[in-house]
Amino acid sequence: MLSLQPPSSTLPNYLQEDELPQECSDVVSSLPRETGWIAKYLHQYQGCWIATRYMKGVLAFQKHFQAHHTDILLVTTPKAGTTWLKAILFALVNRVRYRPDPLQHPLLTNNPHVLVPFLDVNLYTQSQVPDLSSFAFPRLFSTHLPFALLPTSVKDSACKIVYLCRNPKDTFVSLWHFTNKLRPTAWGTNSLEEAFDKFCRGVSLYGPYWDNVLGYWKKSLEMPQKVLFLKFEEIKEHPAANLRRLAEFLECPFSLEEKAQGVEDNILRLCSFDNLSNLEVNKSGKLPAGEENNAYFRRGEVGDWMNHLTVEMIEKLDRITEEKFHGTGLRV
């Protein structure tokens, strides 16, 4: 057993890095390593930067997860709006079982990350082979892993993948705030400049950001029935149209009757930033691993990067994005 972190009883659960099983520690110790942001270290595994704490879950997820053809997997780059889309997905596919009612709905008392858990980060981190039998169909799961790292059963089955990306400048700024809120100051760097440098070099959770996004963009063009590619900014601008697109992709389109009853509007209202962020569960609750739910709600807007990045930073990030996405047809 290899311990990668000095014991510290003061750390919340989500920062504690348990002793890794031998099989996992052998893999981890052979990987390139960098000091991380929210995590103490990031390890470059199959081209993707993963926190020590999540390595066990990633390996177990890759090895053991058996996808059902009815599963829905939400994939995002961290801080792309995962919490928001988890809420929308849950409300959408469960709209018959749970009417999107402003007074009574599971989203009013549960953080979206509890209703749509991360496979690698939550379920497979707790157990090598978690019991997924209690999940209602269609099963809703989530991950930040790049397409290339998904288990074979996800790629081979007819399960659907919904991918969400957000422009890299807001993604970076959101990640920066999240990191500073949740991790001890002694870890990694407190400097915006240093974190920015790492992000630009691709060293960020589940990064490089551009590789993660491009992998799913290409798959969405090759297999439009399997991968739906959504953008945070587009959902913000045209929420109803994107909700309809999502429903059609998941083969549960809204009926005329539902449209007349205002079901689409009710889902969007239920999942809006103002509604979710003001719920008691999201103001004062915590996730099972100890993260404060309010850390997932900050501003929820497009363009906050203008308040944080210098002109040089903006130019640099724009230039990298331009180069990486050149010729792919993708604009973010």
Ligand SMILES: Nc1ncnc2c1ncn2[C@@H]1O[C@H](COP(=O)(O)OS(=O)(=O)O)[C@@H](OP(=O)(O)O)[C@H]1O
């Ligand atoms: N309902 C709703 N509507 C719009 N925006 C929302 C919503 N909920 C969360 N947010 C904003 O999403 C950002 C958090 O990103 P994620 O949820 O992807 O975080 S995580 O990857 O799950 O850790 C973070 O963005 P920033 O405000 O820019 O930091 C949240 O405020």
